[in-house]
Amino acid sequence: MVVLVIFSYAFIIYLDLMPLYRKKLWRDFGVNMALTLLTFAIAFLISLDVAIPSPVNPIKSLIISILGK
Amino acid sequence: MFSFFRKKEEKKAKTENQSVLSASLKLTNSVEANIKLFKDIFTNDDTLIVRNFQNKYLKAAACCVIYIDGMVNTEVINENIIQPILGGNLKEEISDGNLLEELQYKVIASSDVKEAANINDLVESAINGDTVLLVEGYKQALIVSTKGWQTRPIDEPLAERVVRGPREGFVESLIINLSLIRRKIKNPDLKFQFKELGSSTKTKICLCYIEGVAPEKVLQELIHRLDNIEIDGIMDSGYIQELIKDAPLSPLETVASTERPDNVAGKLLEGRIAIVVDGSPFVLTLPFLFVEYFHADEDYYNDSLFTTVSRTLRMIGTFAAIFLPAIYVSLTTFHQEMIPTPLLLSITAARQGTPFPTILEAVIMGFLFEILRETGTRMPAPIGQTVVIVGALVLGGAAIEARFISAPMVIVSGLTGITALLTVKFKSFPIILRLLLLFLAFLMGFYGIIFGLIGLVIYFMQMRSYGVPYLLGTTAFDENNIKDTVTRTPWRQVHFHPRLPVVENHESDHRK
Amino acid sequence: MIKEMITSKQGVYLLILFMIGSNLFMGLAPVAKSDAWIAALVGMLMALPIIFIYARLLSLFKGRDIFDILNLVFGNVLGKIVALAYIWYPLHLGAMVIRDLGEFFNTVAMPETPMLLPMLFMGFLSIWAVMAGVEVLGRCSKIFFPIVVIIMFVTTLLVIPYLNFAHLKPVMYDGIGPVLNSAFDIFSFPLAETVLFLAVFSALKTDKSIYRVYYSGLFIFAAIGVLLTLRNILVLGGDIVSVVNFPLYVEVSRINIGEFIQRIEVSVATTFVITDFIKVSVCLYVTCIGISKLFGLNNYRSIVVQTGLLMVLLAYIMYENIMDMIYFAFEIYAYYALPFQVILPVIILVIAEIRIRAGQLQTGKRY
Amino acid sequence: MKSTSKILSVILILANTLFLAGCWNYREIDTLRFVAGIAIDKSETGDQYLLTVETVDIKNGGESIMNSNTMTVAGDTLLDAKKNMDSISGKKLYFAHTRIAVLSQDVAKEGAVKVIDWLARNAELREDIEVLVSQESTAKEILETGSKTDQIISFELDKVLKNQKTIANAPEKELWTLINDLGGSGISAVLPLVSLKKVNSRTLPSVTGTAVFKKDKLVGFLNVDDTRDLLFIQNKVDGGSLVQNGEGDNAGTKVSLKILENRTKLKPIEKDGNLEISIEIKTTVAIDEIEGTENYIDEPGRLRLEKSAEESMKKSLENVVQEVQTKYNSDIFGFGAKVKADMPGTWKEIETLWGGKFKDLKVSVHPELTIKNSAAFSQPLRIGD
Known part of the structure; x- marks a missing residue:
């Protein structure tokens, strides 16, 4: 799985990021790079079976505390 | 990427080379020298015929015709060029003046005579089957149109036979083809624009369109694409068809081809543009929309109800040809609960003891059918039939008997193959799509097929044929009310041929 | 580059399909049991004013x-901060919808297939569609809408023998409370989510008023929604509707006409x-x-792939299980979405109106 | 161009994933063993379930031959039993085409919910399977008759049950209506009974009678005639026949009336603070058989016949209601549900007391019989001298 994720990301980066780099769209490249790193981190952790805390949980507890349920 | 650059450079070098050649060579006053010039250009070409002759009365009129054997009508050369110059009393007829001009105006009996001095032009017209007439003492030469070669008689096209409708088909000659079109549409707005393609073959092509009906944007786009073609030779309109396609890798066409003049004329009236290519009996028309795959020429000559029925059948057939194997596979390997119990039991019974998984069976059978089809097409007709019969009956029967392939699979693939032949205009599209859907069905059953279907819709929706949405007319609730799609509106309700629905041009009707 | 355009018809179809989304399949207002259809109607009424606000903003x-x-109304800095909300909300919403699909596959359709697979497929298709542009999306909806309507219509015809009008009674047995509660759910689950179209309808090519697009979408959806909810109740009864995860699917699985037309739940799937x-x-x-405007990117297409992947992965890690999902969807979501759906739009509109009156704001021209 | 290559790449990635991971729900049709029916018993010790399945075995050959086969395995829970069975059976058991589920009396007495829950929650089992209660001592012997009769007995039973609307011998209950009944307030469930009968030296299962439940526990049975009356009250009769004894001089002659159409309406009425149920029955019948020469076909005879039939119907129906009220005290007719639907206010007050109220509920029956035709003959047969 891990190998697969890395392989896929290499592929995605080659096809998705490289054109931006070549076209010298630095802003696009930067934002895309950041997003890629983010998703790669998540995908990598998932493939390692690491439990990632859900971003929904804080929302849930916040709303419960507001509503006072 | 790199190969693209290389090609461009190559081409540049070639054109430069040619221009150098033409600059250094010029006609002189002497016929002898000029003949030598031609012979130099056509070294090792024994089809070049040079014939010197002189007028009986006027010695100054020493001429020479140069032409290429086989490309010309020798009768025309004999009777209309050589005879008058040889035998006529030129001394009386020609008061002194420009001999060349006098010959052109008074002697040569041909409809098309031009004066030219450029060696390139001369060589080109000789290649095209014209005759070059050199006259002693002149730096110019005359080009007399003497084109004439054997052509096939106008025949009924084999691939597009109709029961009802005109039986003439295009031939390999550009001019004859144009005449076939012109005979159908006697409208001065019908325009013919010539172009030349192919750096070696110099193939003549002709764009036909009705001015004011054909959308300007499409025409410009077409000319733009034609101008961008870089190729050394065009053997058939198929080359151009592929070169000016919208999506080069797509299995779907955006340019149609036909052998029938009535078809082309109809499309011209609808506002499409036709491309006639010299040497090819297949004329291209564009833009080409998806619905046209399901149209046949006869549809326009039979009554509209029947047309609607048969078009619907073709659509269902195509749908079956694409989806049947995938549906069968997903039913029998994922959604067994969806099969009615008795059917399920009989399929199970038929599958007992067969060695291959269903998905593999489907692929194998699809492959086998394509092989049979290909053999059947390539073989001469009588052998082809035998091949198909042996293949289908003997192989199929034996495979079931030997429990090699399950019987339902044979039924499904047979049905698939036959329905695929309902619309022969499709080439690779059903085969590719069928495999893709089989794969998706293999992954996720029906849901895979649904995903595939959504993907297909996206693909179709982003596709355009020369700016016209590809699925135009097939979607329900369409903004443009088009009268010739799945259904065909009866002729009495349409006074014009249904126009190509390019929205920008829809209003401008030149006949108003 | 040519500005992409969608016609007003396409806009309406898009709106309807968007609202049908996953929620019709999961059942509108299960809490209200046999009064869900009333709740649906009330929800529509509640949505009328808020939809007016959206349409007003757009016009x-x-x-x-x-x-x-946001940039115009709040200025550059504050506008970008608020814009973050409207980047997170669709991202989260999209992830929730993808997750719905994943759960459906995991529990009903293909229990043995890992959930990530259909989710990835869905993500991939959406990435492709968004890459192709909103115009393609609009034209896709034009072909999907009739498909959806036809399937709904045919299945409705087929369930006619199974209708049991006794399921409707008694009306409002548990009082008005649950009805209002579920009406609020319906308001926030599909209806007010159309706030997202504030970003889509900038591409609307229409001389007709934007109100008309919004409201015809709402009303057609209301018709479909109420009809299907009624159908669910009439066939299954309010009690069952409130306990099964995918009522529409269960309902259609009941169809058995002449032992031949049966087991056609794939059609609703x-x-x-x-x-x-x-x-x-x-x-x-x-x-x-949103992201491309926030960072001033050249073209939004350059980040579609990664954003799509992020959405899928977010969907994957969002909940532990389907119970979690149902809890969030029916207990939390309505309140969570309130700021995005109601509070912020109202604030934006009020400030915009004030500033326009004060002449501080140049409203955009159609281009 | 750019986007195409991107799309291609994603496809490649997806394809890779799949090939590496294999496919999950893919199963070949011939690796499945189709379960036609299931029977659930309690083991003799009482702490385990005995799950019996009737499977369809398909032999390959020139024409397909189907054989019925049964298999019984014990397990602590039903899923446990199924799992144990999978480990014995070479092929995977496949439940989506299961047609019937037979419960033994023991199981039904202990509480049907325990087993129904598994049946309903199982994604593979369809919710339109027919549920029956076996009148024999075990449920499995019903299914085991299949191997002796060369029939897939579950499919046969399913067909019989699907015809019940026109026979009116037993109530037909598909799983999902059963769940509705068990869950709904103001109605108790009934299930069809299946028993073994000797026909021409062969033992065949026959579906007759009703198993009466209270909450989810079996409390008793109704015989065939009572079942028909029950179905009348529940408005589930669409055929079948009424047999009317002649009266007076013609006491010996019987008249068979074929039911063409029937419509029953339950009406809860509040009278002096007391709840009453009025059952209005409108039946259209045809004279199908007259044993004797008595003229029931001209108007006075017809009226007389109608009236006497109405009366005996009223009597029989009221008897059944009373019997159920006193003997089982289980609201199988759905009176409570009707009250809830029509008078939600009243129901709210009495809901918790319904168990006691039902026993003393006053029920009146108002049948209305119409004779529509006399089949192929317009007169009774004449016996000449």
Whole structure:
């Protein structure tokens, strides 16, 4: 799985990021790079079976505390 | 990427080379020298015929015709060029003046005579089957149109036979083809624009369109694409068809081809543009929309109800040809609960003891059918039939008997193959799509097929044929009310041929 | 580059398919049991004013999307901060919708297939569609809408023998409380989610008023929604509707006409996948537009792939299980979405109106 | 161009994933063993379930031959039993085409919910399977008759049950209506009974009678005639026949009336603070058989016949209601549900007391019989001298 994720990301980066780099769209490249790193981190952790805390949980507890349920 | 650059450079070098050649060579006053010039250009070409002759009365009129054997009508050369110059009393007829001009105006009996001095032009017209007439003492030469070669008689096209409708088909000659079109549409707005393609073959092509009906944007786009073609030779309109396609890798066409003049004329009236290519009996028309795959020429000559029925059948057939194997596979390997119990039991019974998984069976059978089809097409007709019969009956029967392939699979693939032949205009599209859907069905059953279907819709929706949405007319609730799609509106309700629905041009009707 | 355009008809279809999304399949207002259809009607009524606000915003700033509007109304800095909300919300919403699909596959359709697979497929299709642009999306909806309507219509015809009008009675047995509660759910689950179209309808090519597009979408959806909810109740009864996870699917699985037309629940699953796809695509589109406007990117297309992947992965890690999902969807979501759906739009509109009156604001022109 | 290559790449990635991971739900049709029916018993010790399945075995050959086969395995829970069975059976058991589920009396007495829950929650089992209660001592012997009769007995039973609307011998209950009944307030469930009968030296299962439940526990049975009356009250009769004894001089002659159409309406009425149920029955019948020469076909005879039939119907129906009220005290007719639907206010007050109220509920029956035709003959047969 891990190998697969890395392989896929290499592929995605080659096809998705490289054109931006070549076209010298630095802003696009930067934002895309950041997003890629983010998703790669998540995908990598998932493939390692690491439990990632859900971003929904804080929302849930916040709303419960507001509503006072 | 790199190969693209290389090609461009190559081409540049070639054109430069040619221009150098033409600059250094010029006609002189002497016929002898000029003949030598031609012979130099056509070294090792024994089809070049040079014939010197002189007028009986006027010695100054020493001429020479140069032409290429086989490309010309020798009768025309004999009777209309050589005879008058040889035998006529030129001394009386020609008061002194420009001999060349006098010959052109008074002697040569041909409809098309031009004066030219450029060696390139001369060589080109000789290649095209014209005759070059050199006259002693002149730096110019005359080009007399003497084109004439054997052509096939106008025949009924084999691939597009109709029961009802005109039986003439295009031939390999550009001019004859144009005449076939012109005979159908006697409208001065019908325009013919010539172009030349192919750096070696110099193939003549002709764009036909009705001015004011054909959308300007499409025409410009077409000319733009034609101008961008870089190729050394065009053997058939198929080359151009592929070169000016919208999506080069797509299995779907955006340019149609036909052998029938009535078809082309109809499309011209609808506002499409036709491309006639010299040497090819297949004329291209564009833009080409998806619905046209399901149209046949006869549809326009039979009554509209029947047309609607048969078009619907073709659509269902195509749908079956694409989806049947995938549906069968997903039913029998994922959604067994969806099969009615008795059917399920009989399929199970038929599958007992067969060695291959269903998905593999489907692929194998699809492959086998394509092989049979290909053999059947390539073989001469009588052998082809035998091949198909042996293949289908003997192989199929034996495979079931030997429990090699399950019987339902044979039924499904047979049905698939036959329905695929309902619309022969499709080439690779059903085969590719069928495999893709089989794969998706293999992954996720029906849901895979649904995903595939959504993907297909996206693909179709982003596709355009020369700016016209590809699925135009097939979607329900369409903004443009088009009268010739799945259904065909009866002729009495349409006074014009249904126009190509390019929205920008829809209003401008030149006949108003 | 030519500005992409969608026609008003396409806009309406898009709106309807978006609202059908996953929620019709999961059942509207299960809490209200046999009164769910009343709740649906009440929800529609509740949505009328808020939809007016959205349409008003769009017609004030023609041809501008929500992110432009935020910039204009709040200024550059504050506008970008608020814009973050409208980047997160569609991202989260899209992830929720993808997750719905995943759960459906995991529990009903293909229990042994890992959930990530259909989710990835859905993400991939949406990425493709968004890449192709909103125009393609609009034209896709034009072909999907009749498919969905036909399937709904045919299945409705087929369940006629199973209708039991006794299931409707008694009306409002548990009082008005649950009805209002579920009406609020319906308001926030599909209806007010159309706030996202503030970013889509900037591409609307229409001389007709934006109100008309919004309201015809709402009313057609209301008709479909109420009809299907009624159908669910009439066939299954309110009690069952409130306990099964995918009532529409269960309902259609009851169909058995002459032992031949039976087990056709795949047909409704088709509509589920299709409408889910439209909803995810719209969410993805809005997110991408938002991010690209936030950072001033050249083209939103350069980040579609990664945003789509992020959405899928977010969907994957969002909940532990389907119970979690149902809890969030029916207990938390309505309150969570309130700021995005109601509070912020109202604030934006009020400030915009004030500033326009004061002449401080140049409203956009159609281009 | 750019986007195409991107799309291609994603496809490649997806394809890779799949090939590496394999496919999950893919199963070949011939690796499945189709379960036609299931029977659930309690083991003799009482702490385990005995799950019996009737499977369809398909032999390959020139024409397909189907054989019925049964298999019984014990397990702590039903899923446990199924799992144990999978480990014995070479092929995977496949439940989506299961048609019937037979419960033994023991199981039904202990509480049907325990087993129904598994049946309903199982994604593979369809919710339109027919549920029956076996009148024999075990449920499995019903299914085991299949191997002796060369029939897939579950499919046969399913067909019989699907015809019940026109026979009116037993109530037909598909799983999902059963769940509705068990869950709904103001109605108790009934299930069809299946028993073994000797026909021409062969033992065949026959579906007759009703198993009466209270909450989810079996409390008793109704015989065939009572079942028909029950179905009348529940408005589930669409055929079948009424047999009317002649009266007076013609006491010996019987008249068979074929039911063409029937419509029953339950009406809860509040009278002096007391709840009453009025049952209005409108039946259209045809004279199908007259044993004797008595003229029931001209108007006075017809009226007389109608009236006497109405009366005996009223009597029989009221008897059944009373019997159920006193003997089982289980609201199988759905009176409570009707009250809930029509008078939600009243129901709210009495809901918790319904168990006691039902026992003393006053029920009146108002049948209305119409004779529509006399089949192929317009007169009774004449016996000449």
